[in-house]
Amino acid sequence: MRRSSRPRPGVLARSALRETIAYTLPAMILVTLMLYIPFVLSGYYALTEWNGISKTPVFIGFANFVTIFSGSPEFLKALVFTGKYALFFILLSNVLALALATVLTRGFRAVNLVRGLFFVPYIMSMTIVGFIWKFIFTQGFEHLYEFTGWGVWNYSWLGNGQLAFWSVLIVGVWQSLGFYIVLYIAGLQAVPGDVLEAASIDGANGRQRFFRVVLPLLGPSITTCVFMSLTNSLKVFDTILALTKGGPGGATYSATLEIYREAFQNNHYGLGSAKSILYFVIVLVITQLVLRFFESREVKA
Amino acid sequence: MKKLLSVMLALAMLLSAASFAAADGSAEINIFISGPEYADAIRALIDAYKEVAPDVTINYETTQNDYPTLLKTKINAGECPDIFATTSGKEISVYKDYSYNFAGTPAADALLDSVKTVMSIGDEVHGFHYVSNFFGIVYNKAIFEECGIEFPTTFTELAADCEIIAAKGYQPFSTGFAEWWVYKHIFQHFLDAASDDPADLVAKFQAGEVKMSDYPMLYDNFFNFIDLAVKYGDSKPLETDLAGEESALGTGKAAMILGQGAWVENDLLSIDPEIQIGFNGYPVSDDPAQCQVISGSDQALRIYKDSDSLEATMDFVNFWLTSDYGKTWFADVCNVIPTVKDAKVPATAIATQGNELTAEKGAGAVAISYSTDSFHQTFGEIMQAYVGGTITKDEACAQIEQKWVELEGSAE
Numbered sequence: 125m126r127r128s129s130r131p132r133p134g135v136l137a138r139s140a141l142r143e144t145i146a147y148t149l150p151a152m153i154l155v156t157l158m159l160y161i162p163f164v165l166s167g168y169y170a171l172t173e174w175n176g177i178s179k180t181p182v183f184i185g186f187a188n189f190v191t192i193f194s195g196s197p198e199f200l201k202a203l204v205f206t207g208k209y210a211l212f213f214i215l216l217s218n219v220l221a222l223a224l225a226t227v228l229t230r231g232f233r234a235v236n237l238v239r240g241l242f243f244v245p246y247i248m249s250m251t252i253v254g255f256i257w258k259f260i261f262t263q264g265f266e267h268l269y270e271f272t273g274w275g276v277w278n279y280s281w282l283g284n285g286q287l288a289f290w291s292v293l294i295v296g297v298w299q300s301l302g303f304y305i306v307l308y309i310a311g312l313q314a315v316p317g318d319v320l321e322a323a324s325i326d327g328a329n330g331r332q333r334f335f336r337v338v339l340p341l342l343g344p345s346i347t348t349c350v351f352m353s354l355t356n357s358l359k360v361f362d363t364i365l366a367l368t369k370g371g372p373g374g375a376t377y378s379a380t381l382e383i384y385r386e387a388f389q390n391n392h393y394g395l396g397s398a399k400s401i402l403y404f405v406i407v408l409v410i411t412q413l414v415l416r417f418f419e420s421r422e423v424k425a
Numbered sequence: 426m427k428k429l430l431s432v433m434l435a436l437a438m439l440l441s442a443a444s445f446a447a448a449d450g451s452a453e454i455n456i457f458i459s460g461p462e463y464a465d466a467i468r469a470l471i472d473a474y475k476e477v478a479p480d481v482t483i484n485y486e487t488t489q490n491d492y493p494t495l496l497k498t499k500i501n502a503g504e505c506p507d508i509f510a511t512t513s514g515k516e517i518s519v520y521k522d523y524s525y526n527f528a529g530t531p532a533a534d535a536l537l538d539s540v541k542t543v544m545s546i547g548d549e550v551h552g553f554h555y556v557s558n559f560f561g562i563v564y565n566k567a568i569f570e571e572c573g574i575e576f577p578t579t580f581t582e583l584a585a586d587c588e589i590i591a592a593k594g595y596q597p598f599s600t601g602f603a604e605w606w607v608y609k610h611i612f613q614h615f616l617d618a619a620s621d622d623p624a625d626l627v628a629k630f631q632a633g634e635v636k637m638s639d640y641p642m643l644y645d646n647f648f649n650f651i652d653l654a655v656k657y658g659d660s661k662p663l664e665t666d667l668a669g670e671e672s673a674l675g676t677g678k679a680a681m682i683l684g685q686g687a688w689v690e691n692d693l694l695s696i697d698p699e700i701q702i703g704f705n706g707y708p709v710s711d712d713p714a715q716c717q718v719i720s721g722s723d724q725a726l727r728i729y730k731d732s733d734s735l736e737a738t739m740d741f742v743n744f745w746l747t748s749d750y751g752k753t754w755f756a757d758v759c760n761v762i763p764t765v766k767d768a769k770v771p772a773t774a775i776a777t778q779g780n781e782l783t784a785e786k787g788a789g790a791v792a793i794s795y796s797t798d799s800f801h802q803t804f805g806e807i808m809q810a811y812v813g814g815t816i817t818k819d820e821a822c823a824q825i826e827q828k829w830v831e832l833e834g835s836a837e
Contacts, residue, residue: 177497283664373806389803
């Protein structure tokens with residue numbers, strides 16, 4: 125019997141390669157156009173002095189970076205703010221999301237509806253969220269204060285620099301909680317039931333089961349959620365822009381908002397690009413460190 | 426691979442064909458400006474122009490939020506609008522590469538001199554506007570009558586009047602300190618009073634040659650005024666914005682609003698059509714002659730220099746500023762004080778009182794036009810920090826001086 129109809133192995137591999145390239149080429153082109161090329165251009169602009177409007181940027185070498193390191197207290201302030209925001213955001217988001225996910229995997233009657241409700245804020249547009257919460261913080265709280273007389277409603281949540289941080293944090297956590305809940309629900313549902321059964325046979329109560337069995341097995345989910353909440357909080361922009369625009373008095377400028385201000389409001393596009401390159405390096409280092417740390421603690425089932 | 430290439434080639438041809446289709450045909454003018462509160466009036470103007478020049482298509486777009494960023498994006502994408510907006514005065518030099526000098530055209534000759542000076546570099550006229558604004562304190566005449574007082578023209582009188590108004594149960598000020606531009610509007614009155622040549626004074630600040638503490642009018646009077654406004658103003662000063670101010674004055678809760686001008690009149694009348702609007706200058710010192718209103722254009726519309734439809738755009742602008750329809754449009758359709766000669770002035774309360782006060786005491790120069798909004802936004806933030814109590818007066822002054830040099834020091 126002749127093996128005439130089967131193509132030779134080399135031909136098979138070549139056509140598979142062609143298919144791979146053909147399928148990934150459109151995505152590669154788009155990613156290059158939208159991400160890589162602007163990134164490289166941003167690096168070029170970081171070495172120039174440009175106001176974003178005049179026809180030719182002026183090449184000034186590394187002077188922008190020198191400016192950042194020697195005389196830019198706002199960028200440092202923004203970095204500290206972002207760091208604080210990220211820390212609290214990761215903590216609050218993950219603890220709340222895990223707690224809510226545990227409740228939502230119990231299987232009570234309206235569980236699907238409630239899961240949906242928690243997810244709704246995540247799909248709302250940032251502008252709407254900003255308007256709603258601005259209204260709540262100013263007029264809503266005012267009426268609550270008239271109703272109850274509790275001092276907490278009378279604070280200037282958006283007008284006081286310290287409080288504005290918490291306002292922005294609350295809105296940020298509220299908005300993306302649904303996303304992390306979904307991830308944690310998926311993780312919880314993947315915990316094998318027989319392991320839990322074995323644990324309870326061995327005499328473990330609910331709390332011990334959760335902290336000694338479920339949590340370690342949730343390792344990959346926790347890594348994912350911590351990583352996502354880290355990157356999202358380091359990039360926080362829309363929430364702050366919608367709620368306080370960086371105010372009051374510049375108290376709520378995150379790193380990204382500060383870069384935006386430098387580039388577009390102060391007309392220092394070169395300096396803004398330099399700051400964004402620097403921030404990219406910072407975020408890269410932090411995320412790599414965090415990822416390494418969490419991955420080393422994962423329990424490989 | 427070949428199939429992919431041919432598909433992409435077809436796509437590229439399709440895209441280029443689409444762009445060619447737009448190029449032929451009648452002239453097209455793209456207007457992208459800020460100031461959406463006048464959108465209806467401008468649409469009426471465009472409809473009127475359609476009857477004069479039916480071949481011309483005018484695409485009108487307006488926004489207020491993030492306008493400068495959007496404009497920069499359009500410029501860098503190669504789609505600079507044929508008519509775009511900036512602030513008047515110093516910002517001309519920022520956009521000089523793109524703005525057309527239309528000195529000598531009927532439109533340029535029609536502009537009032539006070540407007541033309543803030544639109545020009547030397548003899549070149551780079552902008553025009555359709556609103557000549559008045560800046561000052563807008564107040565509720567009924568409340569002042571009830572308290573038995575006249576509008577104060579000195580600072581001491583103002584402080585005393587605030588006590589009287591507060592005792593009657595009204596809130597003397599609504600300050601709108603959440604908005605960054607309220608501060609620049611208040612500050613310009615003090616700049617005008619601090620020097621006979623405020624343009625030169627601002628230039629000195631931009632060069633870092635002087636300090637705020639060199640000028641008691643700025644160091645003492647301005648900050649005393651702000652302190653007074655906070656003391657007798659909103660309970661949460663950094664949360665009140667323009668809407669809050671208008672609502673406080675319109676509903677009769679507050680007696681005076683700060684940092685505003687002629688543009689609030691329409692909104693106030695829509696809240697309370699019976700409201701008696703009073704208008705006057707800022708009592709900056711104990712010299713009543715220095716309590717002046719400021720009049721002029723703080724915004725400028727510019728024409729794109731390399732526009733494909735430059736002639737059509739110029740014709741439209743000439744129509745806007747010089748035609749018979751145009752001259753009545755300011756008062757009748759737009760309800761604003763015109764920026765051209767021989768045009769009808771609307772009978773709004775603020776315009777009437779503003780003109781009376783100008784005839785009596787003269788009007789101050791629009792000092793905010795000597796700096797760009799980049800500086801003013803930072804200035805607003807620094808003052809917000811001062812109002813919020815996070816920085817002291819000396820720290821605020823030091824930051825203001827530093828930022829003035831940093832953001833505007835080098836000539837663009």
